[in-house]
Amino acid sequence: MMTQVTKRSNPAPKAPRSPKQAARRRAAVDKLLDPDLFKAFADPTRVKLLTCLIKCGRRCSVTEVAECCSVDFSVVARHLALLAGVGALEATKEGRTMWYAPRCNDLSHRLRALADAIDEWCGSACEQNCGCEGEHGDSCGCA
């Protein structure tokens, strides 16, 4: 397991008054919360293949990965290609075999960046949702 030490270097952004205003704001969370990436993680079979590759700790061919799943070989091949398409896997073709390896460092980095982007807005209003709309910031007595 990991030990996490997080430190806020910037103050939280001032919260908009309405969700309509909030939607117009540009923020890191907009790009990091990418539906296309998470769509790849939305299917149980695909997730099984991905975790299988992560736990295997080495690159694997489609044939190898297909052995740990009851679905058709073509389905596995398509799933792995899709995961590579969103950057979750690295694909390398050698002769007739296709090697897939999880891009662990990139994946965990993207997840932590998203967590940071969410935290950036966290606390921009009273955590107890007192309704002061964040005007009072951390000094609001309702917290």
Add this chain to the structure above:
Amino acid sequence: MMTQVTKRSNPAPKAPRSPKQAARRRAAVDKLLDPDLFKAFADPTRVKLLTCLIKCGRRCSVTEVAECCSVDFSVVARHLALLAGVGALEATKEGRTMWYAPRCNDLSHRLRALADAIDEWCGSACEQNCGCEGEHGDSCGCA
């Protein structure tokens, strides 16, 4: 932005020889890479509503959130209920209005836990994928 300090307290698990063996292993990543959670993040409209709430920094009613989206009101209500169902939002009913607030702390915590779980297996084999199947560990000359 955040400053991250990560420290590995446990050695990386020994990589299985085959993906079939890897699939049988129980690991933290199995539970954290939950398709049901990420299915909620797989739809652009739903992500738009979620980021809107995150950036707003306070709890909002369904009517408010619906203003920043062009889809039907019932669609917004259903999306928010679904996001609350997977724990991304906190729902509070007061009279006839339904308040939704992002569970920022829980969200970022889950994302970091997943990143940690992935990192746990990262480096259990040669990063350059030399094919030694992780037997050599960090001492493998191919890296």
Add this chain to the structure above:
DNA sequence: GCAATACTTGCATGATGACGCAAGTAACCA
């Protein structure tokens, strides 16, 4: 060359899901 291996692609099918409309329910107000 020929066969086997490893993967890709096309196609049909069934399931899931996003959406809008309309009706229903529950709370609030006059």
Add this chain to the structure above:
DNA sequence: TGGTTACTTGCGTCATCATGCAAGTATTGC
């Protein structure tokens, strides 16, 4: 009590997608 507000639920429709089968392509070994 009757109307308005705020949300929920049911239903039909359309689009997307996961799956399996079959055919195709490309590479390797004999």
